[in-house]
Amino acid sequence: EIDVPEGDLATVVDRGRSRQRRRRWVGVIVAALIVALVGIPFVLFDRADQSPASPIAGSWEEVTPAPLSPRSSSLVMTAGDEVLVLGGLGVDGCGTENGCAQLNDGAAYEPATDTWRMLVAIPFQVTDARLAQRVGNSFVVLERDRWWRYDVAADGWSRISAPDVLRPDRITGITASDSDLYVVEGKAKDQIHVFNLDDDQWSTLPPSTI
Numbered sequence: 388e389i390d391v392p393e394g395d396l397a398t399v400v401d402r403g404r405s406r407q408r409r410r411r412w413v414g415v416i417v418a419a420l421i422v423a424l425v426g427i428p429f430v431l432f433d434r435a436d437q438s439p440a441s442p443i444a445g446s447w448e449e450v451t452p453a454p455l456s457p458r459s460s461s462l463v464m465t466a467g468d469e470v471l472v473l474g475g476l477g478v479d480g481c482g483t484e485n486g487c488a489q490l491n492d493g494a495a496y497e498p499a500t501d502t503w504r505m506l507v508a509i510p511f512q513v514t515d516a517r518l519a520q521r522v523g524n525s526f527v528v529l530e531r532d533r534w535w536r537y538d539v540a541a542d543g544w545s546r547i548s549a550p551d552v553l554r555p556d557r558i559t560g561i562t563a564s565d566s567d568l569y570v571v572e573g574k575a576k577d578q579i580h581v582f583n584l585d586d587d588q589w590s591t592l593p594p595s596t597i
Contacts, residue, residue, distance in 0.1 A: 450501050455494050459487075460514040464526055466539045469495040471506070471526075473537075474513035489514075507542050511535065522563040522584055529555060536584070550589050553580050 453472065461475030472495075477488035491513070493506040511530045518529040526537040527547065532555045534547035553572065560571040568582040579592040 450496075450498075451503060453494060453496070454503050454505060455492060456490070458490055460516070461490075461493075462513050462515050462517055462519060462528070464519065464521060466495070466521070466524070466526075468499055469497050471495050471539075473506070474509050476514060507544065510544050518558065518561060520561045520563050520568060522568045523566045525584055527561075527563075527568050527582070527584075529558070529561075531555065534582075547582065547587075549582075550580070552578075552591075553589070 455472065457478045458475035459478060462473040464471045464473070471493060473493040475490050477490050479488065481487040489512045491509040491511070493509060494503050495506055496503050511533070513528060513530070520527050524539050526539070528535045528537065534549050536545050536547050537543070538545070553570065557572045557577075558570060559573065562569050566583055566585045568584070570580040570582070572578040572580065581590050581592060582588070583590075
């Protein structure tokens with residue numbers, strides 16, 4: 388176990404919310420990406436004034452088409468100046484007895500240069516239904532009962548060994564701070580597990596007194 392000062396988890400959550408507010412503009416790009424990947428031209432909204440109290444002002448422009456097949460339900464994440472589109476369900480065949488095809492390719496889009504780059508193949512089936520969290524320069528994704536790490540700089544996937552006491556069916560939330568992933572288990576926040584990506588180690592926080 389590790390010692391964590393009282394209120395530290397609340398600080399982590401507040402940091403996550405603050406980052407979400409700073410990245411609201413990315414949501415517009417993400418929405419446009421989802422539209423683009425089902426066959427409609429991709430357009431980018433450039434917000435001129437990012438002040439939260441000001442009305443949205445800006446313009447739309449069509450950008451380079453994605454190098455991916457038409458799809459839906461992709462896992463879309465932001466990494467630095469890029470937007471990553473991972474996996475999803477192919478639109479061909481949907482509605483038939485065979486169902487939608489599971490896709491394991493992905494690409495990254497950089498708005499500043501209006502360019503795409505293909506990413507390494509994903510070693511498992513991933514959609515937007517997966518539990519995922521950015522941790523530093525990596526992403527951690529839960530696939531059923533297995534944890535995966537995607538290193539953005541290295542463009543590579545690797546497995547994370549999780550402790551037996553961590554039950555995926557009891558996970559109610561995840562967040563991150565610096566290189567630590569916080570996993571909340573149980574509706575009453577019975578346990579909070581911490582995975583440090585630098586040390587590749589799990590630990591468990593002391594029971595909450597709140």
